[in-house]
Amino acid sequence: MNPFPxxxxxxxxxxxxxxxxxxxxxxxxxxxxxxxxxxxxxRQGSAKAADDFDxxxxxxxxxxxxxxxxxYLQPEALPLIDGAVLNRLAADPRVAGVAPIAFGDIVRGYxxxxxxxxxxSRWGRLAASEGRLFAAEAEAVIGAxxxxxxxxxxxPAHATAGETREAGEEGxxxxxxxxxxxxxxxxxxxxxxxxxxxRAIMIPVESVWETHGLGNGHATDEAPLGPPFDAKRxxxxxxxxxxxxxxxxxxxxxxxxRKDGTMALFPAEVLVSLYRTMGDLRDVVVIAAGLNNLLVFxxxxxxxxxxxxxxxxxxAVLRALGAPRAYVLLVTWLGAAGLLAVGCVFGLALGWVASxxxxxxxxxxxGLHVATxxxxxxxxxxxxxxxxxxxxxxxxxxxxxxxxxxxxxxx
Amino acid sequence: xxxxxxxxxxxxxxxxxxxxxxxLPHGALTLSDVRVTFGPGGAPVLAVDAPRLSVAQGDLxxxxxxSGSGKTTLLHALAGLLLPAHGTITWGDATLTAMGENARDRxxxxxxxFVFQDFHLVPELSALDNxxxxxxxxxxxxxxxxTERALxxxxxxxxxxxxxxxxxxxGEQQRVAIARALLAKPHLIxxxxxxxxxxxxxxxxxxxxxxxxxxxxxxxxxxxxxxxAMLARMxxxxxxxxxxxxx
Numbered sequence: 001m002n003p004f005p006x007x008x009x010x011x012x013x014x015x016x017x018x019x020x021x022x023x024x025x026x027x028x029x030x031x032x033x034x035x036x037x038x039x040x041x042x043r044q045g046s047a048k049a050a051d052d053f054d055x056x057x058x059x060x061x062x063x064x065x066x067x068x069x070x071x072y073l074q075p076e077a078l079p080l081i082d083g084a085v086l087n088r089l090a091a092d093p094r095v096a097g098v099a100p101i102a103f104g105d106i107v108r109g110y111x112x113x114x115x116x117x118x119x120x121s122r123w124g125r126l127a128a129s130e131g132r133l134f135a136a137e138a139e140a141v142i143g144a145x146x147x148x149x150x151x152x153x154x155x156p157a158h159a160t161a162g163e164t165r166e167a168g169e170e171g172x173x174x175x176x177x178x179x180x181x182x183x184x185x186x187x188x189x190x191x192x193x194x195x196x197x198x199r200a201i202m203i204p205v206e207s208v209w210e211t212h213g214l215g216n217g218h219a220t221d222e223a224p225l226g227p228p229f230d231a232k233r234x235x236x237x238x239x240x241x242x243x244x245x246x247x248x249x250x251x252x253x254x255x256x257x258r259k260d261g262t263m264a265l266f267p268a269e270v271l272v273s274l275y276r277t278m279g280d281l282r283d284v285v286v287i288a289a290g291l292n293n294l295l296v297f298x299x300x301x302x303x304x305x306x307x308x309x310x311x312x313x314x315x316a317v318l319r320a321l322g323a324p325r326a327y328v329l330l331v332t333w334l335g336a337a338g339l340l341a342v343g344c345v346f347g348l349a350l351g352w353v354a355s356x357x358x359x360x361x362x363x364x365x366x367g368l369h370v371a372t373x374x375x376x377x378x379x380x381x382x383x384x385x386x387x388x389x390x391x392x393x394x395x396x397x398x399x400x401x402x403x404x405x406x407x408x409x410x411x
Numbered sequence: 412x413x414x415x416x417x418x419x420x421x422x423x424x425x426x427x428x429x430x431x432x433x434x435l436p437h438g439a440l441t442l443s444d445v446r447v448t449f450g451p452g453g454a455p456v457l458a459v460d461a462p463r464l465s466v467a468q469g470d471l472x473x474x475x476x477x478s479g480s481g482k483t484t485l486l487h488a489l490a491g492l493l494l495p496a497h498g499t500i501t502w503g504d505a506t507l508t509a510m511g512e513n514a515r516d517r518x519x520x521x522x523x524x525f526v527f528q529d530f531h532l533v534p535e536l537s538a539l540d541n542x543x544x545x546x547x548x549x550x551x552x553x554x555x556x557x558t559e560r561a562l563x564x565x566x567x568x569x570x571x572x573x574x575x576x577x578x579x580x581x582g583e584q585q586r587v588a589i590a591r592a593l594l595a596k597p598h599l600i601x602x603x604x605x606x607x608x609x610x611x612x613x614x615x616x617x618x619x620x621x622x623x624x625x626x627x628x629x630x631x632x633x634x635x636x637x638x639x640a641m642l643a644r645m646x647x648x649x650x651x652x653x654x655x656x657x658x
Binding site: 001002003005006008009010012013313314317318319320321322323324325327404405406409410 | 483484487490492493512513516517519520521523525527531533534535536540544545547548549550551552591
């Protein structure tokens with residue numbers, strides 16, 4: 001038997017209802033897909049961004065805030081720790097690398113971060129994609145997404161904590177709080193990292209100290225950049241990134257710097273806690289999306305059942321013309337299951353588009369690259385819905401199958 | 412008009428007393444003590460009471476009667492669409508009332524052409540696809556010979572094969588419905604008020620087509636109608652009243 005000519009005729013007959021069914025199912029599926037894909041992408045993106053931050057040391061306070069400010073460059077004023085910590089860590093045999101992170105200034109909305117050359121090169125892993133890395137106090141290296149040109153001279157301004165402005169634009173606040181007379185020369189650009197640091201302007205930490213009238217951290221003006229900082233009093237910094245030699249060293253260092261005016265943490269442990277919170281939230285959203293799907297599928301099946309009831313005379317005619325019950329069952333089942341399957345496929349595509357758009361918005365807002373591919377989880381979710389829809393489509397199909405022909409012919 | 416034999420090998424042109432062939436033989440249609448009831452088992456309503464009826468192969472039988480007299484119910488019983496509460500219906504050597512539902516579906520598909528008062532075409536399909544519709548009940552493809560026969564039938568009833576059924580006039584729709592009923596060269600044509608929805612002129616054309624088609628193919632034609640002009644074309648007319656078809 002060939003039910004498809006009748007399936008096509010049925011779908012053509014109820015084309016507007018069919019469109020509504022497909023749209024409803026697609027929207028319901030897309031919400032579930034987008035939530036799952038986005039949550040996974042955020043998790044992967046945020047974990048990747050923290051890869052180069054093995055151990056963070058800052059002043060006692062909020063661990064989350066220290067991670068958000070240092071790793072994700074979310075502007076927030078942090079208390080400073082004694083700059084002498086830098087020298088102690090640099091001399092510690094358990095430390096493979098140490099770098100200060102000093103922020104607080106912006107240029108055209110881009111955060112200016114003072115650090116050292118080893119950290120700019122991510123402990124020697126990165127080279128400039130254009131130009132070179134900084135070699136003097138007045139030089140700056142920019143992230144891949146900073147819309148400045150090499151050779152450009154820039155003047156930083158005091159950033160207002162929590163200020164949100166489109167990067168690349170100079171706001172009135174920034175204009176009014178410029179460090180007059182301070183000029184950085186852009187000498188290089190880093191390759192894309194897919195992290196908020198792609199939107200950072202990196203300068204030697206000595207420049208940050210100098211700009212704020214704290215000296216350069218060295219005993220003389222001619223001292224080379226970076227540790228040791230041999231000034232009588234090394235200026236404080238909001239955060240220090242440490243690359244331990246070994247895992248055991250990392251734990252020892254974390255333990256050691258959790259007292260005496262400092263706080264040490266693994267960004268990963270803070271992220272795990274954040275993910276747990278995100279996961280709880282995700283679970284709530286997933287349950288809500290699941291209920292949403294259930295309601296939409298129930299409404300759609302009710303609509304299809306109603307349409308089948310309205311078409312009982314049509315199916316009775318088929319039976320009167322000699323169609324076996326199985327033919328009518330196939331026509332109604334294929335029509336309903338086909339609509340649900342098409343809705344699921346569109347939902348999958350729509351969910352992917354939604355997650356791409358949300359990821360782009362997140363990246364625009366934070367600089368964090370969120371991977372947006374559809375995973376097996378989403379594909380399994382859509383396949384499960386298609387399967388469930390196919391099974392539930394049997395309900396209206398069985399109603400058509402049980403139809404008494406003689407009564408159906410009378411309309 | 413002479414309906415052509417377009418080569419669909421269903422059966423030989425029937426004659427009175429022709430030998431039966433295939434799994435389901437054709438021939439005379441007989442009803443014996445048939446009673447169709449509706450409603451709950453305790454207090455059923457008698458819808459049809461037909462003590463005896465015999466229609467020979469190739470006969471043209473009209474059944475008249477007022478609305479609600481059980482004509483359509485009787486037709487549905489003859490088509491095997493519903494089983495009588497009592498009695499037997501036989502078609503040649505086959506006892507329709509003893510068949511299961513699947514066998515009755517198959518029998519109907521192979522031997523019966525049904526024409527409805529409201530045509531009941533599928534408006535979204537073309538005239539050709541409507542005529543071929545019954546082929547898809549048992550085959551993936553309509554097949555070349557069936558398609559040729561369908562095209563021939565549509566040419567004979569004067570309806571363009573590619574036009575969507577929904578845009579055809581009522582007369583054209585009923586002609587397509589008749590072509591659909593004739594596709595499988597049925598032994599038995601059952602028609603339920605085939606001219607009731609048509610104006611007198613179109614009804615006459617359709618009535619002529621139906622009677623001529625039955626005569627030319629040797630099919631038995633049983634129709635129920637209020638239309639005196641339609642009934643006048645029948646060789647035999649029986650009148651039903653209050654569900655009773657007198658013996």
